[in-house]
Amino acid sequence: MKKKITLRDIGKIEGQMVDIDKADLSRLPAPLDDPADEPGIKQLTGEQKDRFDASLDGISAIGLVKPQNKQEEEDFVRKFIAGLKKLLSKENNWTFLQPLMLSLENCAKCQNCSEACPVFTESGRQEIYRPTYRTEVLRRIIRKYLKKEGKLLSKFTGSDIDLNFKTIARLAELSYRCTLCRRCAQSCPIGVDNGLITHELRKLFSQEMDIAPKELHQLGTVQHLKVGSSTGTSPKALASFIDFIEGEIEEITGKTIRIPVDKEGADILLLHNAGEFISWPENIEAFAIIFDAAGVDWTLSSSLVAYDAVNYGVWYDDVQLARIAARHAQAARDLKVNRMMVGECGHAHKAMLVVSDRVLTGDLNIPRESAIPLLEDIVLNDKIRLDRSKNNFPVTLHDPCNLVRLSGIVEPQRRILRKICPDFREMEPHGVDNYCCGGGSGFAIMDSNNFSDWRSSVSGRMKLKQILTTFGDVMNPEIHKYVCAPCSNCKGMIRDLLSRYRLTEKHGIYYGGLVDLIANAMVDVKGQFINWETS
Amino acid sequence: MPKVTLGGKELEIDEDGFIQEPEKWDKAVAEDIAKTEEAYPMSEDHWKVINYLRNYFLEFEIAPPIRMVTKQTGFDLKTIYKLFPGGPAKGACKIAGLPKPTGCV
Incomplete structure (x- = not known):
């Protein structure tokens, strides 16, 4: 069962703050609607628990080694404050200071962002994953420890967060519970970018404290x-x-x-x-x-x-x-x-x-x-000979966040698919409103400890639901179905989702890139370019 | 990094069981890892895959693409999974003493 968590708890709770219980996760549609099909997240071993800090949620993405004594703990806090000061100064953060300050200073706390965040909603609304949770903790730390009048004011306003090893270690892990998909930023009426704040936190940890996932x-x-x-x-x-x-x-x-x-x-x-x-x-x-x-x-x-x-x-x-x-x-x-x-x-x-x-x-x-x-130019302007009947199977498109929401490349890939795939079907929502595959910001390649379980069960859950819903009427394994994901990272994540829930084997759902479908439709390519055996 | 005894030697492994000092690999080490990967006893077919991976790694310092493995050994992916239930990377490469694959693979 979920505990009620407040902002101050990040620096107060002893032991593990929350436990990600598979019973709390959102329900999946058919054919995975039996909760027994959910593998859940494996616990860290005793040896891993001794070595790494997993006091946020029992997951270790970054393998943060616990301090050995009081001195190390104090140095850790000091380095964080020094790094935070640099993050907020023009000389040291000329690249991102302006959008960071705009996002730190202008949140109206309306929570539109939380409803837009698949990690928050699919986890069963875990308070710690709310996009505003880590941001608000950071805001209060800045107010209390970096501003002159802060200490006194924070007591009156109830924003008194203890800055100790626990707070910082949890904040470090928490900066790797967001895929930087920036769906929250798009839903914000003011334009506050919680993804950017997460990114800036990761920067502080890496550049000032040498804390970063080893895979990255x-x-x-x-x-x-x-x-x-x-x-x-x-x-x-x-x-x-x-x-x-x-x-x-x-x-x-x-x-x-x-x-x-x-x-x-x-x-x-x-x-x-x-x-x-x-x-x-x-x-x-x-x-x-x-x-x-x-x-x-x-x-x-x-x-x-x-x-x-x-x-x-x-x-x-x-x-x-x-x-x-x-x-x-x-x-x-x-x-x-x-x-x-x-x-x-x-x-x-x-x-x-x-x-x-x-x-x-x-x-x-x-x-x-x-x-x-x-x-798009090559396909739409007939620069190669194409026969769409060669792609005669259901195809859906996964939108990589960095292509659509970030770069604004939304329609070219769709115009290609509409032309070369007779059964092209959109996921809902899609385009700039898409959901992340769950592997964004490096998650797809982060496999340390029990993190890959977390990403497949939590951050990839919404994408899994979308794929199942889109192909709901053609689940027969004899019918090959293709999730087109024009991004290596997304492909890796979708591969892991399909394999974890045995969707290729049991329901004939495959995945691949965009050019694969174009090559498959080419008249000059005899037979099929797509090889279902090796896909 | 934890240490374990494999093939009579004490070796460092990562959390997924990949050995960290590939130069210390030998057949006895491979057989001990194979025991944890449901690939023991090792047949001639197992060794065909392992030797190919090993030799490729010694020349190029990386694991070959899976499709290269299936082509060069003549075993299709299904057979590879039958031989190495952990799969080509987490099963076969681990037994061959290769490092865990990195990057967007």
Whole structure:
């Protein structure tokens, strides 16, 4: 059963604040309407509990090691306050200070945001997951500890929050219970952006306190900058993957199509999420087949960092973000391309197309675009021969948040699907009102401790419901159904949802990208491009 | 990182059981990990997959894409899952002493 939780509890409750009981989670529609089908969240082992702080909700996303003595605890609090001061100063946070202050100063507490947040509603309305909970805790800490008149005033206004290890550790975990989907910001009549505040908290923890999930930091941006890709792919491994992919293209199409690498002066430098090479090589193949047929002048880069479009820094650390963004742009500059183009990767759209505007200047300010409008041009203007009857199965579209709500790329992918898929059906809601897959902001790749259970049961729950509802009339496993998710991170999350609830096996629900469907409809591709056996 | 005894050696593993020092891997280590992955006793088919993964890793310092594994070994995905119920990454790669996959994979 849920406990009643107040703001002050974050610094007061001993032990674990709340327990995520599967009985509290929202009910799923058929065929998962039996609560016994819900696997729930596994408990941390005794050894993990001893080592990591999981006092928020029994989940450890960041593997925060507990302080060993009073001194360490005091240093922890001091570092947090120092970091918070920097976060609120123009010199140290010129990138995001203005929107941060607007969001901190203007909340009317109407709670429209809470109703818009799938983590809050699907968890069974856990108070700690309310978008305003972490924000309001932060606001009160700022008021009490950073403002001159704060200490006295906070007592009168009842906003007295203790700033101790518990408060900060829970706030750190809480900054990884929000997928940064920013559906809350869209629903706010004032424009308060709780997603941005969460992002700023993650920044404080990473940049000032070295606290970040290892999948995003050590194995993510650090490995990306050192080895060349967050997947650990070296240039030598990349060459091996490309060789394999060219072989597969030849098997599928009967044509020899070379993947251009480091072609100087090409029109487009295409940047793929390097996870595609490993987990979804068909995505790389489909791009190559389509671009070849449409006569696009393009290239990949084999430069370290630039053969992986990802920029995990956008989720948690501005310094790492800038380092990677610069390496991407340097590769484009060195190859003298006209423009950089992001493939099917949502957060790379955010990093490269939107946030990098503040980082890349001078000769690094090279035009940066999404591949989706180019694909729309190719499909809608008949630059390749297509036969929609080849996609004769139910298809729905998952909207990656960074494509629709953030970048405003909403209609091109739909116009493509309406043209090439006879049974294209929208999820409700969709477009800019979409729900996150549940894996946003790095969650899809965060598997430490028991976090992957949490994301599948809680943050991905609304997406699961949408998929089940959209295909409710065609659940027969003989009918192949396709969730189109034009984003590597979303694909990984949807794969995990389908596998956890055995939806491919029992109900014939598959997933894949957008270009896969385009290649599947191509007349020049004999037979089917989509291979249901390996999907 | 916790330490466990595998193949008669004390080895560091991560929370998912992946060994942290791939250079210390040998066949006895593999067999001990296979016991925890429902892949024991290991047949010739098991070793075909493990040796392929191992050799690819030694050359390229990364696990090969799953489709490369199925093509090179001649086993389809279903067979791989039969041999390694934990799947190609969490089952087979772990037994082959490869690190846990990272990035958006």
